[in-house]
Amino acid sequence: MFDLVRYSISFSFLIFLSSFVNAEERKFNLGKIATKTEIAGWNIDVRPDGMGAPKGSGDAIKGEEIYAEQCAACHGDFGEGVDRWPELVGGEGTLDTHDPVKTTGSYWPYASTMYDYIYRAMPFGVAQSLTHDETYHIVAYLLYMNEIIEEDFVLSEKNIGKIKMPNQKGFLLPDPRPDIANTNGKPCMKNCEVPTKIIGKARDIDVTPEEEKS
Amino acid sequence: MKKDKKQSLKLNRRDLLIGSASLGATAIASRSVFAKEVSSKNLPPNIPEWTGELGDGVDANPYGMPSKFEENVVRRNVEWLTASSQSSVNFTPIQDLEGIVTPNGLCFERHHGGVSIIDPKDYRLMINGLVDREMIFTLDDLKRFPQTNKFYFLECAANGGMEWKGSQLNGCQYTFGMVHNVQYTGVKLSDLVKETGLKPKAKWVLAEGSDSSGMTRSIPIEKLLDDCMIAWAMNGEALRSEQGYPARLVVPGWEGNMWVKWLRRLEFGDMPYMTREETSKYTDLLPEGKARMFTWVMDAKSVVTSPSPEKPILNKGVHQLRGLAWSGRGKISRVDVSLDGGKNWKTAKLHDPVMSKSLARFTFPFEWNGEELLIQSRAIDETNYVQPTIQELQKIRGVNSIYHNNSIATWLVNSDGKVDNVRLG
Numbered sequence: 001m002f003d004l005v006r007y008s009i010s011f012s013f014l015i016f017l018s019s020f021v022n023a024e025e026r027k028f029n030l031g032k033i034a035t036k037t038e039i040a041g042w043n044i045d046v047r048p049d050g051m052g053a054p055k056g057s058g059d060a061i062k063g064e065e066i067y068a069e070q071c072a073a074c075h076g077d078f079g080e081g082v083d084r085w086p087e088l089v090g091g092e093g094t095l096d097t098h099d100p101v102k103t104t105g106s107y108w109p110y111a112s113t114m115y116d117y118i119y120r121a122m123p124f125g126v127a128q129s130l131t132h133d134e135t136y137h138i139v140a141y142l143l144y145m146n147e148i149i150e151e152d153f154v155l156s157e158k159n160i161g162k163i164k165m166p167n168q169k170g171f172l173l174p175d176p177r178p179d180i181a182n183t184n185g186k187p188c189m190k191n192c193e194v195p196t197k198i199i200g201k202a203r204d205i206d207v208t209p210e211e212e213k214s
Numbered sequence: 215m216k217k218d219k220k221q222s223l224k225l226n227r228r229d230l231l232i233g234s235a236s237l238g239a240t241a242i243a244s245r246s247v248f249a250k251e252v253s254s255k256n257l258p259p260n261i262p263e264w265t266g267e268l269g270d271g272v273d274a275n276p277y278g279m280p281s282k283f284e285e286n287v288v289r290r291n292v293e294w295l296t297a298s299s300q301s302s303v304n305f306t307p308i309q310d311l312e313g314i315v316t317p318n319g320l321c322f323e324r325h326h327g328g329v330s331i332i333d334p335k336d337y338r339l340m341i342n343g344l345v346d347r348e349m350i351f352t353l354d355d356l357k358r359f360p361q362t363n364k365f366y367f368l369e370c371a372a373n374g375g376m377e378w379k380g381s382q383l384n385g386c387q388y389t390f391g392m393v394h395n396v397q398y399t400g401v402k403l404s405d406l407v408k409e410t411g412l413k414p415k416a417k418w419v420l421a422e423g424s425d426s427s428g429m430t431r432s433i434p435i436e437k438l439l440d441d442c443m444i445a446w447a448m449n450g451e452a453l454r455s456e457q458g459y460p461a462r463l464v465v466p467g468w469e470g471n472m473w474v475k476w477l478r479r480l481e482f483g484d485m486p487y488m489t490r491e492e493t494s495k496y497t498d499l500l501p502e503g504k505a506r507m508f509t510w511v512m513d514a515k516s517v518v519t520s521p522s523p524e525k526p527i528l529n530k531g532v533h534q535l536r537g538l539a540w541s542g543r544g545k546i547s548r549v550d551v552s553l554d555g556g557k558n559w560k561t562a563k564l565h566d567p568v569m570s571k572s573l574a575r576f577t578f579p580f581e582w583n584g585e586e587l588l589i590q591s592r593a594i595d596e597t598n599y600v601q602p603t604i605q606e607l608q609k610i611r612g613v614n615s616i617y618h619n620n621s622i623a624t625w626l627v628n629s630d631g632k633v634d635n636v637r638l639g
Contacts, residue, residue, distance in 0.1 A: 030358055031351040039342050039349060042479055044230045044422055045430060048488045074297070084297035100614055102494060107505075117490035121327065124301070127426045171497060171507040177618075178599055179515065180606050185598030189550070189559045194603070196555035198586060198626065199639035202269035202384035202523075203585050207390075207487030211294055 046116040056132035057156035063141025074088020089145045105146025111163035218570035277630040293483035300328035305391030314573040325532035327426025346411025359401040365572040369393040371469035374619040381637040386522035395573035400445030416482040424478035432486035465572035467542030467571040468510040471588040512542035529632040535578040541595035546574040548594040555588030587627035
């Protein structure tokens with residue numbers, strides 16, 4: 001009995017103590033606690049491991065229809081890009097050439113990023129208007145066009161974190177800079193051996209906006 | 215409005231041609247106005263026309279604008295660079311600016327979904343993920359936290375990105391103008407997270423904008439708690455809409471893309487989020503086909519703003535070379551200037567104040583007698599990092615990396631005083 005009383009006293013003391021500590025932690029008492037519903041509406045990011053992927057699914061067959069309607073005007077029927085809008089398909093084997101073509105297939109390391117970006121920012125000017133299923137369909141279509149999945153593959157929140165992208169290992173970490181020769185703050189000041197022959201002039205390239213072209 | 219400005223630019227260019235042909239005192243006088251309009255009627259010993267009349271009263275301009283004679287000092291863009299002006303960039307006219315403060319209306323813009331217009335009453339910042347308390351703050355809440363005021367440069371990682379393969383754009387503005395420098399007012403993240411608490415596993419934060427691109431970047435928590443802030447003011451007034459009004463992230467010394475504008479959310483997590491902007495963009499492709507990722511710091515850099523392609527030399531005799539230098543690793547400690555393409559260097563004067571991760575102003579007096587010059591500047595920062603030549607960068611990184619070109623540029627001063635962006639090799 002004595003023990004029980006002592007227990008309940010110390011328990012309530014602990015509660016008192018913890019609320020006191022909490023108040024201490026919230027140093028300024030500003031802002032409000034976010035509700036689950038508020039967070040759900042804005043917490044739209046999808047991580048490489050699939051965390052954040054919303055429930056839903058899609059495939060390339062249906063994806064082709066939605067893509068034609070929502071995406072092809074800028075990105076072309078086959079992801080080839082229209083005018084200066086980005087290409088989405090192809091480019092494999094070009095990253096080490098003079099003219100690298102960086103597409104979702106040749107460059108993007110994670111399928112989650114495709115979902116995340118398409119849902120949050122596309123179609124351009126009508127952001128966050130696609131349903132989750134529509135987004136899965138479009139991503140599946142692009143993965144299929146890039147020969148990463150089969151036509152009948154059903155992409156969903158369960159497997160988007162497991163898709164292996166061709167260029168996943170194409171990125172180097174950590175940042176090696178400073179990567180130039182260390183001159184310890186004492187560069188050459190006199191009679192330095194440097195090339196001083198003019199080998200190119202911007203004026204000759206002639207792409208500077210109008211006021212240069214009088 | 216835009217057309218008018220372009221028109222006046224053309225007039226100015228003609229004006230320059232006239233000026234450089236006759237290289238005399240009147241050429242200088244005519245530089246900022248159309249040559250035909252120049253007369254001696256306002257010059258000594260005559261009484262200037264504005265003296266004989268009243269000017270505008272104090273009620274004429276509730277928000278003042280620059281003199282109409284400065285209408286050429288504007289942001290400019292390169293239309294062919296991008297598919298849409300809403301997902302594009304323009305450039306700060308650094309060649310026309312003095313000191314180290316960039317006026318708010320001239321700070322370059324980079325948007326991915328146009329400029330969001332947000333009523334501050336509707337502004338909310340959400341903090342979620344690995345925190346003790348997931349919370350929402352109003353703008354007023356943010357302004358009640360302890361405040362900090364700091365000058366920082368913001369540079370786009372693609373500043374100079376068109377110049378990797380050779381000299382392409384003939385202008386100081388187009389090749390170096392994706393940088394600005396203002397004083398920010400805001401709350402440090404290290405203060406803000408005292409309110410939410412942080413779980414021990416929180417190692418990264420995702421910063422998210424509420425604009426039409428939903429801009430997102432991952433930032434390591436060490437950086438966030440070191441010197442990052444959420445700013446609501448620049449140069450003493452509220453942020454401009456194009457700079458993220460009503461609140462943006464400030465990530466001192468790191469690439470501008472991370473300074474998320476119209477900031478709506480910070481999510482704490484235990485790994486990077488690998489957003490589009492940090493995978494398909496803002497990664498630096500090397501010759502072997504692999505790309506560097508998470509190259510955040512902006513290395514030391516400098517540029518001569520005058521003379522420059524937009525600022526020809528109009529007279530023989532004494533001149534003050536002017537330029538800007540900055541480093542994402544700290545303070546600029548020295549700037550050297552060469553007039554012979556990098557063979558011989560002299561140290562320029564650095565002007566106070568020189569602050570960490572802020573633009574620094576340098577000047578260097580020189581005399582010009584009509585000879586060709588190859589003008590360069592070279593910045594050194596407090597870590598002893600020396601701004602490299604383009605050859606040094608190309609040797610390691612090739613020419614396809616787009617981002618982080620902090621190499622020394624060369625301006626050729628021709629014998630007629632005109633200035634060209636050139637590549638030496």
